[in-house]
Amino acid sequence: MRAVVGVAMSLAASPALAIFWNNDPDFGVASSTGLTDRAGWFQNVYQISNQSNGSFGTATLLNNEWAITVRHVVQNDGNYGQIAPAGSIYLNIDGKRYYADEIYTPDGGSEMALVRLRGGVAGALTVTDNINYDQNETGRIVQIGGYGYRGYINTTNAGGTQAGSVQGLGSFRRAYNVNYVPGQIRIIADGEDELESRGLLEGTVGSGDSGGPMFAYYGSSRGNFDDPTNWRLIGLTATGSGGSAGESWGGQSNYTRISSYGGFIQSTLTAANSAGPAVTGAWTSDSGNGFWDSGGDRISFTGSTAAPVAHASFGDGGAGYNLDSLGDSIKLTAAIDTDQAMSSIQFRYGMFGDEGGSIDGTIAGGEAWNGYYVANAVGRARVGVLEKGENGGGVGAWWSGVGPNSSVEVPESAAAASGDYLVTSRTATPAGHYELELSYTRVGDGLKIDWGMISVDENGDPNGVYEHIGSVIDETPASSSWNYNQVGLMLLGNGFTGSIIADDINVAFTAGPLTGDFNGDGLVDAADYTIWRDGDEAADANFDGVVDADDYNLWASHYGATSTSIAVTIPEPTAWLLTALTSLVAIKRRG
Structure with a gap:
């Protein structure tokens, strides 16, 4: 049998090479379908690209937000001692680019990296329970995989059935071997009898497979290989012997031993978990794709091909809060993180009263969706509070500001944005971090609406780049019941390539003071x-x-x-x- 050889792409002192399939006609067996594809929990494995040096490797999602790979895959250009800027690292997941937000390594010389993604990946399996923290890996059958092969594929001469070529992204391949552990985990392409007897395709690894997973079999029965709970993640592809043209039979591959970094993995995932307790009901995505709800206080859209819109209920049982007394107030706060400017993808946020209890996506008529929304203002454009509901022209599609089912601006609510971004003649709200606030307070003249969207630095301090704030009183609010029970976030536009994240989402009710108790002693006297x-x-x-x-x-x-x-x-x-x-x-x- 002939070897299938890959092209070297990853950068490392001794880079791993592309997966080999039945490298010697005297050993191993060909799979009945030729080269195998992703199966079972390998759906969590994706190609990771490094724009600082043009290389690629393999990474495994541990859950919706975190991926694991090796250090040299995320190194800065050709400098192994530095980590590339997070914005130059991305995973290609079902055709969408999920860029890194943070990258963690245990120390300067460890082939290990944890990558936290911007936004969450809907539908990703959680495999943190499959991580092996015990040093009991020796002699187990292992399943290895990676994206190390680009270009021509032909297994017909090697006993397989697949011929032809694969271009573009690296194509995922997997195989089996038997490991030994002299420090790092190692495998050798030497024709294991145990693999041959079970019809398992033996392989080693190659460039582009770097960071790919090694799962070891921990099942009690050697025949129950299809149950993913019998496998644990024990290693990551690090280096391999041989040149870029491929390994000879008998070559070895080396893997980072996961169990040596168990404490680092656990502490990093625990400390950086920012999704706090949920204060809303589950979020519903009404438009767009690439949506993810943490189940806590964090949601995101990534690479949406349509205008992203999401809403959630709040209050006990989704009943919302009633502003029955003067001074009663509802306040929405959130942290917004966007990696691109917001102009045609204008950001909007609001709180509403939905008497039917369920907002059914694009609303074309029916019961009024009473409430207000505010849009981010761009340079030299005044924007304020817009009202939806009976006083605001009825209901419309996605709080539209145009058309018969539209909203109307609350009188004298328009305000211009300010900030340094205007100096450069840019009209788009720049990419960055923003603190968001919106509150409704019942006052004697009606409903007082205060809003603010302020650009902040990494420490959460205002940086003067952007500020849109204002206050207005609506003397005849549309919500005659004074109840608000839904919060909505949206981007106005036909889609975008990056990510927008809403974090630390909170909706809180504050009861007004005792009327007439001006000194706050609990007595009107x-x-x-x-x-x-x-x-x-x-x-x-x-x-x-x-x-x-x-x-x-x-x-x-x-x-x-x-x-x-x-x-x-x-x-x-x-x-x-x-x-x-x-x-x-x-x-x-x-x-």
């Missing part, structure tokens, strides 16, 4: 009148920005109330109090 008489802004009982007779009337109507009771006494104004209303009222507007 004469001491609170003194604060009103002096015109202190704390006496703005109806939250309209003015301390006046309306606030006095609210104090008077709640006189005697406590934080654990309701008002039972309404004092009539005395003559001196009536005088105070006309001569001593201090009117103070907030700045």
Whole structure:
């Protein structure tokens, strides 16, 4: 039988070479289908590319966010002592590029790397339970795989049945061997009788397979090879003997021993897990693809070919929160991370009241979806709060700002964005990190809406690059029930190639203060009148920005109330109090 030889692509002192299939006619057997493809949990194995040096290798997803590979696959250009910038490393997963967000290595000389991806991979298997942390690997049958072969493939002369060529991405191949452990795990292409007797295709590895997984068989029965729970991840392809034209029979391949780095793997995954407790219901993707929900407070879209839209319920049982009393408030906060500018893919966020309890994707009519959304503003364009619902022209598709089923701007809500990005004449909101806030507060004049989208640095501090903030009062809000139970995030556009991540998503309700309790002691009494008489802004009982007779009337109507009771006494104004209303009222507007 003849060897199938791959082209060297990865950079390393002694790079691993492409997988060999039945390298010697006297040993091994050909698979009935020729070269084998990904099977079972090998669906988690993908090609990883390094744009700093044009090389590629193989990586295995441990879960939706983390991949494992070897150090030289992610080294910076030709410098093994440095790690490439995260933005130059990506996994090609079903035709989408999932770029690295963070890269971790245990030390400068270890052939091991953990790559945290920007965004999550929907449908990825979690194989962290298949990682082997015990040093009991010697003598086990192992299954190896990688993307080390590009170009011409022909196994017809080697007893197989597949002929022809494969171009473009490296094609995944897998084989078997028997390991031994003199420190690193090793295998030798020497024709194992045990493999031949079981019809298993023996192989070694090659360039481009670097970082590929080695799974060892831990099943009690040697015949039960198809059950993935019987296999554990024990090694990563590191180096191999031979030249770029391929190994000779008897050559060996070396693998990073996973069990030597168990503590590093566990501590890194634990410490960097940022998905906090969920404060919303499960997120629903209404449009777009590449969507992932962490099940906690983190969602993402990656490489979506359509406008991404997602929504989730909040509140106990998805019932939301009622703004029944003055000062009651709902606040949405989130951290937004985007790797590209947002202009035609304008970002929008809002909270809504969905009386039917379920928002059915693109809404063309029916019950009103009452609420508000805010869009990021671009340079020299004023953008503010837009209202959906009966007062806002009915329901529309994806909170559209155009068409008959549209939204209308809340009067005088438009605000321009500011920041250094305007200096360079760019109109698009730049790529980067943003802190997001949106709150609804019931006030005497209606519903007060405050919003903010501020660019921040890696430490979460404002960096002056972008800021879009504002506040407005809607005097006739569409949601007559004062209930809001849905949060929505969307990108306006036909798709994008990168990732947008919403992290630390939180929706919280804060009950308003006891009406008339201006000093916050839990009692509405004469001491609170003194604060009103002096015109202190704390006496703005109806939250309209003015301390006046309306606030006095609210104090008077709640006189005697406590934080654990309701008002039972309404004092009539005395003559001196009536005088105070006309001569001593201090009117103070907030700045």
